[in-house]
Structures are given as C-alpha cells and as structure tokens.
Amino acid sequence: MDTNTAAADALRATMIEKVRKMGFAQRPEVERVLRSTPRHEFVPEASPDDAYNPYQAVITHRFSDGASLSCASAPFVVAMMLDQLDVRHGNRILEIGAGTGYNASLLAELAGDASNVVTIDIDAEVTAQASRALTAAGYDGVRVFTGDGAAGVPEHAPYDRVIATVSPWDIPRAWWEQLAPGARLVAPLRWRGQSRGVAFTYTNGRLVCDSNELSGFVYLVGDDEGELSGPITHDEAIKLHWDRDQVVVPEALHGVLGEPRSTVWSGITVAGDEPYDGVWLRLTVTDPRVCRINAPADIPAEVCDPIQAGRSPVLVDGDSLAYLASRRRETGSAVRWELGAHGHGPAAVYLAEHFCAEVRAWSVHRDQRKPQLVVYPASTPDHDLHGTIIDKTHSRFVLTYDNGRRRDR
Structure with missing residues (x-):
C-alpha cells in the first residue's frame, strides 16, 4: 500500500468514526460501503482532508446562472440518507441529481449490481463528469442520464428505491408513477420555508414517513412555482420565503423592522450543539403562519437578529412578524442558549408570546416526538x-x- 493510499484510508476511517458519533451510518452495510469506497477519487480537485471532512460538502460545478451548484454532499448527509433509504440487495434504484457519481457508486455497492442504479441530472457537464468518475472507479454499469429529474427515467421503472439529492418543493407526479409497491423514497423536501430529509414507504397509494431529519440541498431545477419570496426591507437585503397557499404580503411589512422591537424569552434553553429545528417542524403542524426569514449574516443585530442568519422560522400576520431568537445564558461554567422571539409591528407582543408558547410545548418532548x-x-x-x-x-x-x-x- 503506498503512502497516499494509506493516508486516504486513515482519513476515511476517521470520517466514518465521526459520522457514527453523529448518529449516522448506523446500518452495517452503509458503514461498509463508506469504508470501502475512495471518496477522494470522485472529487480529485479537493484535498484529501476536504474530501473526507465529515461535515463538508465539496463543490464541483457551478451552473451558468451562478445561483446553483453541483457538489458531493457532506459525508454525514450521505450516510443519513443511505440509512433512511435502506437499500436491499437486488433493489432497482433511481437517483435524482448525479453529482460527482460518488453516491451512485455507494448505491451500486449496496444493490450488488451497478446496472441496477439509474442516475439523472439536468446538467450535461455534471453527468459527463459523473460518468467519467464512475467508469474510472469500475462502476461503468451505472446508467447515467441527462434530463429533467422531475420526469424521472420511466424506461427503467418501476424502482424499489428513489433518492433525490436535490431539494424538491413537491413530489413530482412522475416519481409517484415510477415507484414499485412497497418502495422507499428519500428526498430533502421543502414546506413552510424549511427543508427536511424525509424517508417514505409507498403503501396503499400514499407515502408514509418513518424518518425526518433536518437537511438542505440545491433546489430541483424548475420546481420553484410553489415557494414564493419577497423583500421586506427597501434595500431588499432581508427577505421572506413562504408557500403559495399562505397569505404573506411583503409590501405590508416594508419598514416593520424599523419599528420598536418586542422581545419575549421562553425560559427554554439548549446547549450549543443541541438541535432546536423541531420548533420549526412543530410550527408547520400547529400554525399556518410560519415561514422563513432570510437575513444575511452582515445585517446589524439591532436591525434583525434571528437565531440563524439566512434560515430561521418566522410567524407573519398581516403587518406584523416575530422570529426565533436566542441569547447566551451562563450558569457557573455551563453555557446554554435561551430561545425566544423578537417581534415587530402592531401584533409584535402577541406573536412573540405565541412563539414562546410553541417553544415551551416543543420542549416537553424535544425532538423525541416528531x-x-x-x-x-x-x-x-x-x-x-x-x-x-x-x-x-x-x-x-x-x-x-x-x-x-x-x-x-
């Protein structure tokens, strides 16, 4: 074994160890294929350290509009989705979003036959690159198509497993039609401004979720008619994102962030590494007003200070809003973060108090109850x-x- 191979093997082993500590690659077969597949060969432009960084996606191609990109997903995300997909030997698999070809190679190993895997991407440069990488790695049996992922690949249907590595707002009709009875579908779906990696089983004409994790991906090209967005500041720096069935009028909120801020704290705290995305998920069930506020990181905190720049839940009601916020709390040597809400507009206090009530209700079971x-x-x-x-x-x-x-x- 040469020095470079040994170094890559060591980095890959460390990657898997960290991914498993995060709670992913729990299926033995998923750990096996991650351990045996040389990820760095699919991202030759990245350093080995970057290729095997468990938290880092590797950008490989930027589309002509500059807004979208193709990448090798972060290893922990790859492991999470493969755990959810539960590929069995002999399964026929459709992948939406070819990326680097790395994920297709893992799917081929799990299925036991590269010809059982079909992958499609709308960008010809992406599919060409994926084909080259798959062939070089010995997976030339994978069927690579250039086309609209929303249409699937009907000529090789039905599929026992469908996985999307791009984020759709809806589940396209073609995907429904290409599922075999009992099939599993894994996709990073979007609703109410959030994105979640959801796993379904197709049974009795419906898709029943059995796994639901926070996730974020490049959007499925052409699948943007259902999610709307608009600025609420005159410089258009801060925007809202909402679904088409929600009543949100951005113009009614212009200037609202310049009005006095009303802040309410919930008394509920989280550690720095403790997830709180369940608050947003809960609100998608309990409150039809929840959507997303996008405030870039360079916006002054006195103007807008959400818990996460660019991606935080917000309640919108006419000319008022309240968004999730946090503040540092120290007890001895322990540091935690208290969740609360900043409100603006005539209904600021009501919305902020309501937000905190939802935080408290979520906290009873935290994310153990979705x-x-x-x-x-x-x-x-x-x-x-x-x-x-x-x-x-x-x-x-x-x-x-x-x-x-x-x-x-």
Missing part, C-alpha cells in the same frame, strides 16, 4: 384527510400529532 407526515396524491378528497393539510401541485402533505389531532397541548 409529527407524523403522510403524503397523498393531489386528487385525494378532503374527507379522507385528517390533520394539518399543506397542498402542493401533485400531492397533499398531511401532518399530525396523536393519531390525527392537530395539537398536542
């Missing part, structure tokens, strides 16, 4: 649905707590 998500075809009538309904173009998302009860408090 809502159930079931996705139905768009033609499903209302009387067959029970819970919070979010309508898309091709499907209807239904979220519930406690067997259909909308609220758990």
Whole structure:
C-alpha cells in the first residue's frame, strides 16, 4: 500500500468514526460501503482532508446562472440518507441529481449490481463528469442520464428505491408513477420555508414517513412555482420565503423592522450543539403562519437578529412578524442558549408570546416526538384527510400529532 493510499484510508476511517458519533451510518452495510469506497477519487480537485471532512460538502460545478451548484454532499448527509433509504440487495434504484457519481457508486455497492442504479441530472457537464468518475472507479454499469429529474427515467421503472439529492418543493407526479409497491423514497423536501430529509414507504397509494431529519440541498431545477419570496426591507437585503397557499404580503411589512422591537424569552434553553429545528417542524403542524426569514449574516443585530442568519422560522400576520431568537445564558461554567422571539409591528407582543408558547410545548418532548407526515396524491378528497393539510401541485402533505389531532397541548 503506498503512502497516499494509506493516508486516504486513515482519513476515511476517521470520517466514518465521526459520522457514527453523529448518529449516522448506523446500518452495517452503509458503514461498509463508506469504508470501502475512495471518496477522494470522485472529487480529485479537493484535498484529501476536504474530501473526507465529515461535515463538508465539496463543490464541483457551478451552473451558468451562478445561483446553483453541483457538489458531493457532506459525508454525514450521505450516510443519513443511505440509512433512511435502506437499500436491499437486488433493489432497482433511481437517483435524482448525479453529482460527482460518488453516491451512485455507494448505491451500486449496496444493490450488488451497478446496472441496477439509474442516475439523472439536468446538467450535461455534471453527468459527463459523473460518468467519467464512475467508469474510472469500475462502476461503468451505472446508467447515467441527462434530463429533467422531475420526469424521472420511466424506461427503467418501476424502482424499489428513489433518492433525490436535490431539494424538491413537491413530489413530482412522475416519481409517484415510477415507484414499485412497497418502495422507499428519500428526498430533502421543502414546506413552510424549511427543508427536511424525509424517508417514505409507498403503501396503499400514499407515502408514509418513518424518518425526518433536518437537511438542505440545491433546489430541483424548475420546481420553484410553489415557494414564493419577497423583500421586506427597501434595500431588499432581508427577505421572506413562504408557500403559495399562505397569505404573506411583503409590501405590508416594508419598514416593520424599523419599528420598536418586542422581545419575549421562553425560559427554554439548549446547549450549543443541541438541535432546536423541531420548533420549526412543530410550527408547520400547529400554525399556518410560519415561514422563513432570510437575513444575511452582515445585517446589524439591532436591525434583525434571528437565531440563524439566512434560515430561521418566522410567524407573519398581516403587518406584523416575530422570529426565533436566542441569547447566551451562563450558569457557573455551563453555557446554554435561551430561545425566544423578537417581534415587530402592531401584533409584535402577541406573536412573540405565541412563539414562546410553541417553544415551551416543543420542549416537553424535544425532538423525541416528531409529527407524523403522510403524503397523498393531489386528487385525494378532503374527507379522507385528517390533520394539518399543506397542498402542493401533485400531492397533499398531511401532518399530525396523536393519531390525527392537530395539537398536542
């Protein structure tokens, strides 16, 4: 074994150790393929340290508009999605978003036959690069297509497993039609401004979620008709993002951040490495006003100070809003962060207090208790649905707590 190979093997072993400590690559077969596949060969422009950094995606191609990119997803995300997908030997697999070809090589190993894997990407440069990498690594049997991922690849359907490494706002009709009975679908879906890696089993004509994790990916090209956005500051620096079925009028909020701030603290704290995304997920079930506020990191805190720059939940009600915030709290040597809300506009106090009530309700079970998500075809009538309904173009998302009860408090 030469020195470079030994160094790559050591970096890969360290990567897997860290990924497993995060709670991913829990399936033995997923750990096995991550351990045996040389990720650095699919991202030759990256240093070995970057290629095997468990938290880092490696950008490999930027599209002509400069707004989107193709990359090798961070290893912990790859492991998370493969755990969710639960590939079995002999499965037929469709991958939406070819990337570098690395993920397709892992899928080929899991399926036991490279010809069982079909991958598609809309960008010809991306598919050409993925094909070259797959062939060089010995996976030339993987079928690589250039085309619209939303259309899938019907000529090789039906599929036992479908995985999207781009983020759709909806589940396209073609994906529904290309699923085999009992198939699993894993995709980073978007609703109410958030993005979550969701795993479904296709059963009785519907998709039943059994895994739901925070996730973020490049958007599926052309799948943007359902998510809207607009600035709420005159310089257009701060924006809201919401779904088309929500009533949000950005013009009504112009200047609202210049009005006095009303802040309410919840009394609920989290450690620096403790997730709080369940607050946002909960609000997608309990409050139809929740969406996303995007405030760049260079915006002064006195103007807008969300818990996470660019991606934080916000409640919008006419000419008022309140968004999730945090403050440092120290008890002896322990440092924690208290969750709260900053509100602006005539209903600022009400919205901030309501936000904190939702934080407290979430905190009872934290992320050990997530809502159930079931996705139905768009033609499903209302009387067959029970819970919070979010309508898309091709499907209807239904979220519930406690067997259909909308609220758990």
